[in-house]
Each structure stands twice: as structure tokens, then as C-alpha cells.
Amino acid sequence: MNSLKAVHKLGLIIFIIGFALFLSMFFLGEYELKEDQLIENIGKDKYELIQEPIQTVLSTTYNSQFTFISELKNAFSAANDKLKSYYEISSDKASEIAALSENNTYKADYINKSFSESSEISDWQLNQMKSYTSWMEGRSYESKEALQKELEGVIANVNASIIGNKGFSNETIKNTTFSLIKKADVGTVATNPWMWLFLAILLPIIGSALYLLPRLKLQKPGIKNDGTFHNALKSRGWLGMLVGAFLITFYIFLYFYPSYMISWVQMVDPVSLLLSGNPASQWFLYGFLYTLAILVMGVRMILKYRHSKYQMIRTASVMFFQLGFAFLIPEILVRLNQPSMDFKNMWPLDYSFFFEYRLDNLLENGTLGIFMLGWGIALFVLGVPIFTYLYGKRWYCSWVCGCGGLAETLGDPYRQLSDKSLKAWKFERISIHSVLVFAVVMTIGVLYTYFSGSSTLAGLNTYDIRAAYGFGIGAVFSGVVGTGFYPFMGNRVWCRFGCPLAAYLGLVQRFKSRFRITTNGGQCISCGNCSTYCEMGIDVRWYAQRGQNIVRSSCVGCGVCSSVCPRGVLNLENKDPKGRLNQPSLLGNDSFGVNN
Structure with a gap:
């Protein structure tokens, strides 16, 4: 046992050394x-x-x-x-x-x-x-x-x-x-990129593995949340503030000052040359680090939830889609002189899908390009309503989406920080649907300009609308706030308050879907675990106490509420849409109907 704890601590030390080397590269050019x-x-x-x-x-x-x-x-x-x-x-x-x-x-x-x-x-x-x-x-x-x-x-x-x-x-x-x-x-990074890739990337990964793997022996299967709200990393403590500050700073440099990240970009140059044949850019660096974060923290997620087959398969799914569809396939397509495309991403999350340079690139690449265009359109026109009807929005938000994948893996330590208040819920509904409307208006303007050649629609400059969306939503909201605020507001800040695709999926799920979370109110002991660890800010316990189905449009079907329930009160189900709403509420051993 002592040897396992020693390995656990050694892993943490190695990770800290590797991460310090990663930061030091900022000054080595x-x-x-x-x-x-x-x-x-x-x-x-x-x-x-x-x-x-x-x-x-x-x-x-x-x-x-x-x-x-x-x-x-x-x-x-x-x-x-x-x-x-x-x-x-x-x-x-x-x-x-x-x-x-x-x-x-x-x-x-x-x-x-x-x-x-x-x-x-x-x-x-x-x-x-x-x-x-x-x-x-x-x-x-x-x-x-x-x-x-x-x-x-x-x-x-x-x-x-x-x-x-x-x-x-x-x-x-x-x-x-x-x-x-x-x-x-x-400098040393430009002349020795493979060495620095090992020191600054592989070394922290080795440290993470040594830190995580002993948990298989040190802890029995099951979720251990002891001391979560007394943890400096997980409860808005000083360590969490440092992590948040680092993430916010990283995104600010990525979007607005990429020239200062050159040493990091130089480090991943060999990887980019192997995959696509092109030198690395700041966006390749971002995709590389993004994918690594999901893979490494995905292993942590699997170890933590290894008592739940659903959680293990779901985590493996987001790891697979991020590595294959979001990272490797687009780079390989570039090497084959084909248009780069993340086949799992779709409008309106991929808000630039209808930009003229994207459309021209696809149309100029013959059959494959036209297929990609058709695939992208079919995904949000047919895929969203069909799959959301069958499985709820979880088919995308919790199993496929890269944003959701990062939130579920890297952001898992912060899921309990989501605001469950009624005020937050009211703001959420206004915020996320406003972004959806903004995305629709922007896309209409983009398509109008593409087909008409005019940049003015209803007195508004369509390029100005596009630029405002790209800066305010595409960079600041989804990046700086959406990820940087994990340690402050929970891991689904973007998904909950800003993602236009989540809003679209949620509308379908709320009104026409087979998915629901059923509750056995008679077994609920009101421990509050379900509400505490709901990343979307849903007060799950309120529904469980009343035996009410949970059909909220914001629910991403991650299933953690069910995994942390000690009594098996909650169950994720896909059944006949009839009966999703107007379920009876329990009062002791009796029930009474609720009419909407």
C-alpha cells in the first residue's frame, strides 16, 4: 500500500516538473x-x-x-x-x-x-x-x-x-x-522539437499515468466525493483559481496573440509534418493539446466511474470521436489534398460552415467536396431531429461532441460548481436561445452575401455581423469563458449558456423525444448527490422527490446523476414518447396527478 502511495506522489511530482517545463518554453526562443x-x-x-x-x-x-x-x-x-x-x-x-x-x-x-x-x-x-x-x-x-x-x-x-x-x-x-x-x-525548442515534445508533453502524461493508475488498487470501485468542497482545486480554492487563470490566459493568447506561442507551436511541428505534411499552426497546437486533454482525463474518468458500464462506454466514445474524427481524419485529408473536415461537427456549432471560402473550397473539390457539403447539411437537417427523437440530445452532447468531451473529461472535477438557482436557469434560457438566434441571423446574412454579392441586408453589413459573432461567440464565449471558467462556474458553461447547437438539440428533446430520466421517488432519501453533480444546473433531487420524469431541454444525458445516486432512484430511458409528461407526483405512499 505504501509503495502505491509513493508511485501516486511520484506521478504528481513528474507531472509538475513536465508542466513547469511546458510553461518555461514561453521564454526559450x-x-x-x-x-x-x-x-x-x-x-x-x-x-x-x-x-x-x-x-x-x-x-x-x-x-x-x-x-x-x-x-x-x-x-x-x-x-x-x-x-x-x-x-x-x-x-x-x-x-x-x-x-x-x-x-x-x-x-x-x-x-x-x-x-x-x-x-x-x-x-x-x-x-x-x-x-x-x-x-x-x-x-x-x-x-x-x-x-x-x-x-x-x-x-x-x-x-x-x-x-x-x-x-x-x-x-x-x-x-x-x-x-x-x-x-x-x-532557439532550443526549434532545433530540438522532439526532445521538448517528450519533456513538456510525454513527461506530464507519464506523470498523470503514475498518479492515476494506483487508484485501481487504492480505491474500491465507486465514486468517492469525500472532501470535494474542501479541495483547493475543486471548490473555487486557490489552486482552482490558478487553473482558471491559466486556461483563460491560454485562450486569450491563442485567439488574439498567437505570436507569443511560437515555442509551443515549434514543439508540435514534427507531429503536424507527419500527419498533414504541413508545418504546425497555433490551431494545430490547440487541436493537439485539446485531444491529449480528453485522452488523459478520459482515462481518469474511466477509472473514477469504472463501476458504471454506461460511463465507461460514453467516455471511450468521446475519446474516440475526438482523436479520430476531430484530430486525425482532418489532418490526413489535408495530406491527401482534400478539404479538411470534422465529420462530427455541424452548423450552428460550426458557425463558419456556410462562409464563402468554405463553400467554394468544397464545391471546387468535386465529388468528395460535394459529399462533404451534403453531409454537413444532412447532419443538422436530418441527423439532429431523428437521433434526438430516438435518444435525446445525449447522442451528440455526451457521446460525440468535442466541446462536451472536454467538459466531461477535463472539466469533470468542476461539475459540482454549476449554479442550480432559479435565477441561473432563467438566464440560461435567455442566453442560449439568443445565441441560436444570433447564429441563424448571421448565417442568413452570410448566405445572402454569397448568392447576391451584396454585403448589406436590411441595412446591416453582413461582414460586420460575421465578425461580431466570430469574436464575441466563437472566441470569447466558447473559448475564453466556455473553457476558462470551468473552475469558477462548472464544466458546462458553454454548453449550458452559449452553444447554439445545444439549444437546437434541446428544443427537439423537450418537445419530441423518446428520452427521459425516470425517477423512483419512493426510494429517494434526499441526499442531494444528483443535484450537486448535475453539470447542467438541474435540481434533479426536486424531480426525484416527486417521482417526476426529467425531460428538461438542457439535460445532456451524461447519466452522472444516476451514477452518484446511492439508491438507484434515477434511470436513463428511451421509451414511447407518450407518458413523458404529466407523470404523477408522490406524497408518501400516495400519488396525485399534475396537469401542465
Whole structure:
């Protein structure tokens, strides 16, 4: 017994050492940017623009990625400032063009007269002005002052477009900086990725295995929740706060500052090259770590719930779908020069499914691409209502979904932190259905733009709606909050309050499904385990005490409430839809009907 405990502690020590090495990689880069690397990345024309301000960077070796990134961004900013001063159109041109007008009517010929000098700058200015004023041709104004004001607005828009057309936009700087830092990195991680993959990834996995496996001998089968609410990791203690802070910080860097994660990306480069033949990006790193988290914590889940066949099979299912369908198959498809696709993901969770670049990519890839498009549409049009009718939303949320898989494995230690209050339930219904409506409106706008070519629908810019959804829901809600808040609000924050697919599945489950959780109220001893460990914030005990079926739209059918019940009161069933609702409530040995 003592030897098993020693192995248990050794595993924890090894894990901590490996995780510390993982964090240390954040500071181990060494960067030497070469001129040919810069030209290859941004092109000869733009290199001439940035050549002067970038000279200091090209002649310096940096040991700090923070300094290197700062110097790179300063060089891009200086190049943009130089570009703006070179191409900017003076607002005086507005009065000059307006003065040429006859009867306060605008004509393109006035621009030709104003921009009469023959030079590259004037040619570009001339073409931009003509493009931005084409809608004004032949239009009459009340006065020259009114025409001048309109032209001043046009000139302001042209000047604002300079960076996008000629220079380095914020998005371009973000992507270019990431690519340049990756190429310029000559540090220990870049030169020894396999070694660091072992030290920072495999070592923690070995430590986790040594920490988890002794539980097979140290604990008998069955769930042990002793001291859960006195545990610093599981009850919003200092350790849980650190874990939450790390997860939130990780997602912020992933979505908004990926350039600072280069050493981690370098570490998984060999794995990406083996699978897809392409260098790793921050998204490959994310998928790699995401999959590992589900696999390692999935083993923990199986050990913890090894008394329950349902839990073991369900956990194995999410591990299988994440590893195969979400991680390996998309990478292998890329190696085969086919469109990458996670066949288990679907709209509206996969909110970019109908974006033009996705549709064009699928349609341009012949039979397989068209099949993928049809599969994606059939999955949410036919798959959701059919399978949810037969099995409830658990067929996806608890057996297939990657978000649910991470919540059930990595997030399992925090399931008891979900808010069971009526206030939380009311907010949940408003929040999750609002996101669903947002997703539908955004997708309608995307499809309208795709088929019509117009970016304006009902007075709204469809690209702005898409960008707002991507930032607010796709990044902040589902990532930063959805996962980062596990130690604060429980493991199903995203699934409960934000996932539009969960909302869609829930609507079907609530009103047309064979699935329900039946309760034997006469056996309930009101211990409260079921409610405590319900990750979706359902007060299961309230239903159990009354012998009422649980048919809540939010229920993901994870079955943990049944697994933690000491009396076998709860049972997950798929039966005839008749009788799901209006079940009698128990009062002692008697029952009385309840009418909705």
C-alpha cells in the first residue's frame, strides 16, 4: 500500500516538473530574422516599403520574443506611416473638384482634371477616387459646399483604405508576425522539437499515468466525493483559481496573440509534418493539446466511474470521436489534398460552415467536396431531429461532441460548481436561445452575401455581423469563458449558456423525444448527490422527490446523476414518447396527478 502511495506522489511530482517545463518554453526562443525570410513572407514590393525601418531587426539577435515582436510591430507601423504620408489625398482636393463642377453636378472628368500629374501615386489616387465616386456620377447637389462635403467623406474613405490596399493591416501584421517569428526562431525548442515534445508533453502524461493508475488498487470501485468542497482545486480554492487563470490566459493568447506561442507551436511541428505534411499552426497546437486533454482525463474518468458500464462506454466514445474524427481524419485529408473536415461537427456549432471560402473550397473539390457539403447539411437537417427523437440530445452532447468531451473529461472535477438557482436557469434560457438566434441571423446574412454579392441586408453589413459573432461567440464565449471558467462556474458553461447547437438539440428533446430520466421517488432519501453533480444546473433531487420524469431541454444525458445516486432512484430511458409528461407526483405512499 505504501509503495502505491509513493508511485501516486511520484506521478504528481513528474507531472509538475513536465508542466513547469511546458510553461518555461514561453521564454526559450532565440530569434534571428533574415532578409530572404522577410522577402519570402511579404513579397519584394512590400519589402521595399519596410526595408528602412526593419534594418535594426535584421541585424539583431533577440533572446526575448516580447522584444522581438515589439520591434517587428514598430517596423510595420513605421512602414504604414510612411505609406500614408506618401499616398494620402489632401482634403483640399474636395474643394478643388467641387469648384470645377457645373451646376453643382458631379462628373468623373473633374477628377481627371484635378489629378493631372502623371505619376504612380496620382494614378493610384485617381483610380481610387473614381472607384469610390462611381455612384455619384451625374448626381446634382444643392450647392458646391454640399458636393465638397460629400467628396471630403469620399477622400477620408480612400485614405482609410490605403493600409488595406498598399500596406500592412492589423490582420496582416498579426499573421505576418506569427509566420516571421516561426521562421526566425533558432532557439532550443526549434532545433530540438522532439526532445521538448517528450519533456513538456510525454513527461506530464507519464506523470498523470503514475498518479492515476494506483487508484485501481487504492480505491474500491465507486465514486468517492469525500472532501470535494474542501479541495483547493475543486471548490473555487486557490489552486482552482490558478487553473482558471491559466486556461483563460491560454485562450486569450491563442485567439488574439498567437505570436507569443511560437515555442509551443515549434514543439508540435514534427507531429503536424507527419500527419498533414504541413508545418504546425497555433490551431494545430490547440487541436493537439485539446485531444491529449480528453485522452488523459478520459482515462481518469474511466477509472473514477469504472463501476458504471454506461460511463465507461460514453467516455471511450468521446475519446474516440475526438482523436479520430476531430484530430486525425482532418489532418490526413489535408495530406491527401482534400478539404479538411470534422465529420462530427455541424452548423450552428460550426458557425463558419456556410462562409464563402468554405463553400467554394468544397464545391471546387468535386465529388468528395460535394459529399462533404451534403453531409454537413444532412447532419443538422436530418441527423439532429431523428437521433434526438430516438435518444435525446445525449447522442451528440455526451457521446460525440468535442466541446462536451472536454467538459466531461477535463472539466469533470468542476461539475459540482454549476449554479442550480432559479435565477441561473432563467438566464440560461435567455442566453442560449439568443445565441441560436444570433447564429441563424448571421448565417442568413452570410448566405445572402454569397448568392447576391451584396454585403448589406436590411441595412446591416453582413461582414460586420460575421465578425461580431466570430469574436464575441466563437472566441470569447466558447473559448475564453466556455473553457476558462470551468473552475469558477462548472464544466458546462458553454454548453449550458452559449452553444447554439445545444439549444437546437434541446428544443427537439423537450418537445419530441423518446428520452427521459425516470425517477423512483419512493426510494429517494434526499441526499442531494444528483443535484450537486448535475453539470447542467438541474435540481434533479426536486424531480426525484416527486417521482417526476426529467425531460428538461438542457439535460445532456451524461447519466452522472444516476451514477452518484446511492439508491438507484434515477434511470436513463428511451421509451414511447407518450407518458413523458404529466407523470404523477408522490406524497408518501400516495400519488396525485399534475396537469401542465
